[in-house]
Amino acid sequence: MVEALQIQVNGLPRDCQSGSTIGDLLRELEIKTERVAVELNLEILDRKDFDVRSLKAGDRVEILSFIGGGGLAFGERLERGRTDV
Amino acid sequence: MYDDRLVIAGREFKSRLWVGTGKYKDFAETRKAIEVSGADVVTVAVRRVNITDRSKENLLDYIDPKKYTILPNTAGCYTVEDAVRYARLARAAGISDLVKLEVLGDEKTLFPDTTGLIEAARILIKEGFIVLPYTNDDPIVAKKLADIGCPAVMPLAAPIGSGLGIRNPYNLKIIMETVKVPIIVDAGVGTASDAALAMEYGADAVLMNTAIAGAKDPIAMAEAMKYAVHAGRLAYKAGRIPRKLYATASSPIEGML
Numbered sequence: 300m301v302e303a304l305q306i307q308v309n310g311l312p313r314d315c316q317s318g319s320t321i322g323d324l325l326r327e328l329e330i331k332t333e334r335v336a337v338e339l340n341l342e343i344l345d346r347k348d349f350d351v352r353s354l355k356a357g358d359r360v361e362i363l364s365f366i367g368g369g370g371l372a373f374g375e376r377l378e379r380g381r382t383d384v
Numbered sequence: 385m386y387d388d389r390l391v392i393a394g395r396e397f398k399s400r401l402w403v404g405t406g407k408y409k410d411f412a413e414t415r416k417a418i419e420v421s422g423a424d425v426v427t428v429a430v431r432r433v434n435i436t437d438r439s440k441e442n443l444l445d446y447i448d449p450k451k452y453t454i455l456p457n458t459a460g461c462y463t464v465e466d467a468v469r470y471a472r473l474a475r476a477a478g479i480s481d482l483v484k485l486e487v488l489g490d491e492k493t494l495f496p497d498t499t500g501l502i503e504a505a506r507i508l509i510k511e512g513f514i515v516l517p518y519t520n521d522d523p524i525v526a527k528k529l530a531d532i533g534c535p536a537v538m539p540l541a542a543p544i545g546s547g548l549g550i551r552n553p554y555n556l557k558i559i560m561e562t563v564k565v566p567i568i569v570d571a572g573v574g575t576a577s578d579a580a581l582a583m584e585y586g587a588d589a590v591l592m593n594t595a596i597a598g599a600k601d602p603i604a605m606a607e608a609m610k611y612a613v614h615a616g617r618l619a620y621k622a623g624r625i626p627r628k629l630y631a632t633a634s635s636p637i638e639g640m641l
Contacts, residue, residue, distance in 0.1 A: 308435055309432045309433065309435050310432070311435065311436070328433075328435050328438065329438050330433060330435075330438075333478065334442075334444055334477050334478055334479070335433060335477055336430070336473040336474070336476035336477040336478075337476075338473065343472050343473060343476045344476070345476075346476075346478065361432065362432065362433045362435065363430050363431060363432055363433060363473050363477065364430070364431070364433045364442065364477060365428040365429065365430060365431075365442075365443055365444055365454070365456060365474075365477060365479070366406075366428065366429050366430075366431045366443055367404075367405035367406040367407070367408065367411075367414060367428065367429070367443050368404060368405060368406040368427060368428050368429025368431075368457055368459050368593075
């Protein structure tokens with residue numbers, strides 16, 4: 300029997316199998332490893348270590364990638380054609 | 385058109401208009417606007433991947449990193465630690481060592497925290513990053529950033545997304561005169577004439593997002609900005625005539641009846 304353990308991925312609780320790696324997690328989530336950055340308990344991982352680093356209970360994983368952005372603080376919304384000043 | 389390339393940290397850029405990729409209706413519009421703008425540098429932000437909805441498309445499926453220089457930013461970071469963390473994450477995500485460094489000081493103005501900016505820039509430069517800092521229109525801070533090793537400095541025209549245009553032309557001119565690295569006017573541009581003015585003052589490039597993405601017709605504005613930046617650059621190189629209080633006739637008096 301493979302044991303399940305709970306970790307946190309991008310702030311959300313998630314179960315994974317004991318002994319599984321970051322690489323396994325990314326495959327399970329269908330996330331292509333190119334152009335993502337992974338932080339494990341605040342440590343930024345080298346891409347080549349994805350299949351080496353295994354997960355343990357309580358691990359906090361952050362998976363990040365690039366989104367559209369200019370100089371605007373994230374979350375701010377814009378109304379088109381607004382004239383305020 | 386003569387060859388007039390912008391060189392930063394050994395990299396050559398064709399376009400002097402750099403654009404952000406935020407706030408468009410969808411990725412198709414983002415791509416179209418960038419294409420029309422002629423920009424070859426585009427900024428992106430680093431954020432959590434949506435793990436609950438994997439159907440969402442990725443920006444970089446639309447913006448080909450082979451065709452464009454992708455410039456990750458640290459937008460939304462208010463501390464040195466956060467900005468450094470996001471810069472490291474951007475590099476780990478595998479694009480390059482380039483980072484548009486932002487350390488913001490205040491949510492309402494989004495003005496840079498310039499002491500934090502210098503501190504974060506020092507750390508990242510030591511780690512081998514090519515740091516392009518978003519800074520205030522302060523000539524002393526701009527010079528310090530260049531002195532510690534930033535290969536270009538990006539002073540604001542006005543607050544991010546404000547569209548107010550160049551609020552402090554004299555400071556920007558002083559920066560362009562005294563700072564010996566390329567100056568990219570970043571943020572605050574509202575319309576084409578603002579961009580042209582920045583270039584006429586001697587900016588090496590202009591970076592904008594909201595002015596294009598927020599226009600009623602972003603694609604048309606992208607085109608307007610392309611011509612504005614180009615016209616401004618040409619006018620700067622050509623050298624404008626001095627301002628004079630009184631008229632000087634253009635037609636000769638000689639030969640008049």
